[in-house]
Amino acid sequence: MKLLTGNDLGSGDVVWWTGKGWSRNVHEAVDAGDAAEAILKEEEAARRVNASYAVDAGADGLPLHIKDRVRAAGPSVRKDLGVNPEIRLEKA
Amino acid sequence: MYQYDKYDQAIVDARVEEFRDQVRRRMAGEITEDQFKPLRLMNGLYLQLHAYMLRVAIPYGTLSGKQMKMLGHIARKYDRDYGHFTTRQNLQYNWIKLEDTPDILADLASVEMHAIQTSGNCIRNISSDQYAGAAADEVTDPRPWAELLRQWSTFHPEFSYLPRKFKIAVIASAEDRAAMRLHDIGIELVKKDGVLGARIFVGGGMGRTPMIAPEINPFVPAEDLLSYLEACLRVYNRYGRRDNAYKARIKILIHEHGADNYRADVAKEFAHVKTLGLDPPLAEFDRITAFFAAPAFDATAADDLDLSDPDFAVWVDQNVKPHKAKGYAIVNIAVKPTGGIPGDATSDQIDLMADLATAYSFDELRVTHAQNIVLPHVKKADLYAVWQKLNDAGLANANLDLISDIIACPGLDYCSLANARSIPVAQKISERFADLERQRDIGELKLKISGCINACGHHHAGHIGILGVDKKGVENYQITLGGSGAEDVSIGKIMGPGFDENGAVDAIERIVEKYREVREGDERFLDTYRRVGNDVFKEAIYG
Numbered sequence: 303m304k305l306l307t308g309n310d311l312g313s314g315d316v317v318w319w320t321g322k323g324w325s326r327n328v329h330e331a332v333d334a335g336d337a338a339e340a341i342l343k344e345e346e347a348a349r350r351v352n353a354s355y356a357v358d359a360g361a362d363g364l365p366l367h368i369k370d371r372v373r374a375a376g377p378s379v380r381k382d383l384g385v386n387p388e389i390r391l392e393k394a
Numbered sequence: 395m396y397q398y399d400k401y402d403q404a405i406v407d408a409r410v411e412e413f414r415d416q417v418r419r420r421m422a423g424e425i426t427e428d429q430f431k432p433l434r435l436m437n438g439l440y441l442q443l444h445a446y447m448l449r450v451a452i453p454y455g456t457l458s459g460k461q462m463k464m465l466g467h468i469a470r471k472y473d474r475d476y477g478h479f480t481t482r483q484n485l486q487y488n489w490i491k492l493e494d495t496p497d498i499l500a501d502l503a504s505v506e507m508h509a510i511q512t513s514g515n516c517i518r519n520i521s522s523d524q525y526a527g528a529a530a531d532e533v534t535d536p537r538p539w540a541e542l543l544r545q546w547s548t549f550h551p552e553f554s555y556l557p558r559k560f561k562i563a564v565i566a567s568a569e570d571r572a573a574m575r576l577h578d579i580g581i582e583l584v585k586k587d588g589v590l591g592a593r594i595f596v597g598g599g600m601g602r603t604p605m606i607a608p609e610i611n612p613f614v615p616a617e618d619l620l621s622y623l624e625a626c627l628r629v630y631n632r633y634g635r636r637d638n639a640y641k642a643r644i645k646i647l648i649h650e651h652g653a654d655n656y657r658a659d660v661a662k663e664f665a666h667v668k669t670l671g672l673d674p675p676l677a678e679f680d681r682i683t684a685f686f687a688a689p690a691f692d693a694t695a696a697d698d699l700d701l702s703d704p705d706f707a708v709w710v711d712q713n714v715k716p717h718k719a720k721g722y723a724i725v726n727i728a729v730k731p732t733g734g735i736p737g738d739a740t741s742d743q744i745d746l747m748a749d750l751a752t753a754y755s756f757d758e759l760r761v762t763h764a765q766n767i768v769l770p771h772v773k774k775a776d777l778y779a780v781w782q783k784l785n786d787a788g789l790a791n792a793n794l795d796l797i798s799d800i801i802a803c804p805g806l807d808y809c810s811l812a813n814a815r816s817i818p819v820a821q822k823i824s825e826r827f828a829d830l831e832r833q834r835d836i837g838e839l840k841l842k843i844s845g846c847i848n849a850c851g852h853h854h855a856g857h858i859g860i861l862g863v864d865k866k867g868v869e870n871y872q873i874t875l876g877g878s879g880a881e882d883v884s885i886g887k888i889m890g891p892g893f894d895e896n897g898a899v900d901a902i903e904r905i906v907e908k909y910r911e912v913r914e915g916d917e918r919f920l921d922t923y924r925r926v927g928n929d930v931f932k933e934a935i936y937g
Contacts, residue, residue, distance in 0.1 A: 312492050353427065
């Protein structure tokens, strides 16, 4: 399962590909499958996302790598600032 | 404090408008991210894990109440109500919007601040002793020299694209409070036969290849300093490696080329540079120095101190240091609350520290490389009032240089380069050792944590260092012992296999308890380690 992520160009917020656009909530992310590369190219060109890349996701629909789980959750030391602070950083 | 002249202000104002246009062009799609990235980095704007991060330069860690107040204002208006003081004596905002950045830089420029050269392969913010101008043991105030170097290095056309970033520290005391020999160039101002000059150390640094800078010249007369540094940089610029970023720092050049060869090359280049008339005329240096004249200290200020409040007495004993002027003291504000985030301060706390500086410290503050704040010139008679106000704001932590006064990089909670989180480990250690009486019994113990091998948390220089690594996708923490960033500089040694977060905290406690068991008299942890060696502590760690 491939999720697409990047940052909003203006705000810098972490965003996730929903199939129709970009959301700040990782739970709205969808599997981009084989279309990942084409989507990223088109979205970057349209400046709808910045510094984008594809990540592998696990059975829980969340990124496998801890770095991307931190991006999805927000800082573990400031849970008041994260979008999805309930996300466990360890893999499911 | 130094004040901009019309040239300084014009440079900074022009840069703001230049960047405003660059941001506009990026937002409009006229330039790509690949084209924009080097431009934003030249203005201290990174893209980190969660958002853009803006690093603001605080030259040699010195700022006024008004400047500090502006840092609080920006945190409140444009960020999420806090800022992070760094090991480079700077301040970082973690949640900056690209579209706001030109306005933020304009706000900074209005108080003679900027974010120029806080990134990129150039000469970065010059760092210095946080007690400069207040310490009794300095041979001269290092700040005029640091300011001279700031002006020399700002937009230096030859040194804007060095092989790698370049960090310079200037001190003027035998006691090194700035980790001077762990910089690319460390400068210790000294007097020889009554003449002011500098010992020059080149090729120190932390990162993946930690090295202590060797002495390249035992005495460069003050009037030759700029020319000599120009020669040091020129030789590096010519021979430093550009084929491999990991081998590009000057420490690698000196290691591979040899200190003697480097010294000879610098001497040859210096002979040429000295003919170019680079060193400033005395009148210009005098102009700069005049900004750093000692404040009008009250010669009648009392040296007595009422220590009848026991909490205040502990804070004075731990955080207040002797001042060169009778009746005054240096106040250290440890931004290290129990369970808190090292170096983080809220907008309100930043405002309060600014107000205290204005009211009680001749409007001056310093940022330390240990992520703390200093009020350099406080009347002893005002210490109790200052302490009370700090206490009300959660800033009267009496733990300076104790085990909970931890340096920690932002780590994987914020940094895109990190492999592991640093801050949660720091928080757990400070909670484990929350008992101040126990901390004070342990005594001076500098604990430093980095979340990757880049070592922004200075773990190599920690009496106890912790390095976070990625072990097959899981955070793991290696422990080093015996490092020091002070005048007894040394690089810590790795003890053995790493631990998970809780295991690391437990191991630290075992190390500390072993120290308490084997120390002699009031021997510091570092001295005990150096006396008894690795094996005693390895046994304590791994059993």
